[in-house]
Amino acid sequence: RKEVEQDPGPFNVPEGATVAFNCTYSNSASQSFFWYRQDCRKEPKLLMSVYSSGNEDGRFTAQLNRASQYISLLIRDSKLSDSATYLCVVNMVDSSYKLIFGSGTRLLVRP
Amino acid sequence: DGGITQSPKYLFRKEGQNVTLSCEQNLNHDAMYWYRQDPGQGLRLIYYSQIVNDFQKGDIAEGYSVSREKKESFPLTVTSAQKNPTAFYLCASSQPGRRTNEAFFGQGTRLTVV
Numbered sequence: 053r054k055e056v057e058q059d060p061g062p063f064n065v066p067e068g069a070t071v072a073f074n075c076t077y078s079n080s081a082s083q084s085f086f087w088y089r090q091d092c093r094k095e096p097k098l099l100m101s102v103y104s105s106g107n108e109d110g111r112f113t114a115q116l117n118r119a120s121q122y123i124s125l126l127i128r129d130s131k132l133s134d135s136a137t138y139l140c141v142v143n144m145v146d147s148s149y150k151l152i153f154g155s156g157t158r159l160l161v162r163p
Numbered sequence: 164d165g166g167i168t169q170s171p172k173y174l175f176r177k178e179g180q181n182v183t184l185s186c187e188q189n190l191n192h193d194a195m196y197w198y199r200q201d202p203g204q205g206l207r208l209i210y211y212s213q214i215v216n217d218f219q220k221g222d223i224a225e226g227y228s229v230s231r232e233k234k235e236s237f238p239l240t241v242t243s244a245q246k247n248p249t250a251f252y253l254c255a256s257s258q259p260g261r262r263t264n265e266a267f268f269g270q271g272t273r274l275t276v277v
Contacts, residue, residue: 058205066205074185084265086265086266087257093251094255094270094271095268095269095270095271096206096253096267096268097268098266098267101265139206141265141266143264150196150211150219150221151196151210151211151255151266152208152259153198153205153206153207153208154205155204155205156205
């Protein structure tokens with residue numbers, strides 16, 4: 053089983069739609085969680101950190117469910133510019149400190 | 164401005180040659196990472212380092228080597244033992260222990276074997 057799993061998509065949605073992605077992680081010792089956005093042929097960039105209490109930034113909402121070991125990202129009122137790949141990232145803290153990326157979920161927002 | 168610099172942006176290598184990718188950061192981060200990304204795929208961890216003079220293998224370390232002699236530098240060597248080195252290589256750094264311990268990335272190096 054992969055340490056971090058995401059549905060690869062693509063999610064193809066019209067402008068204005070609400071779309072949600074989930075990401076599951078296998079290591080219950082994981083401590084920090086992030087969502088990154090990656091545009092084609094570019095480096096990933098931080099979209100949001102995910103806190104236990106959940107957090108919201110404009111149209112984006114991130115949630116953490118430790119009991120079920122998943123995090124989610126909700127995008128409301130999708131824009132064409134939201135088209136990208138969204139990467140879930142988990143910080144594994146056991147005997148070392150490493151960041152594990154999911155394989156990404158591709159989002160296509162159509163006019 | 165603080166950040167991470169990877170060089171070169173594009174690199175071409177002949178089969179059988181070793182090549183070294185540079186990664187420098189001035190963020191004063193303790194942890195640094197190397198990832199490989201193939202077309203349409205996610206990021207796979209090659210090596211990571213939590214502190215100077217220490218590093219650990221990631222999931223796909225075979226055919227790669229690293230060093231961490233200075234805090235700001237974490238070069239990656241792609242050796243001739245790496246059977247399929249053509250890929251996009253990303254270097255990142257972070258500061259463990261902080262609440263905001265997200266990773267910052269360089270712009271990446273595209274390596275092509277010719």
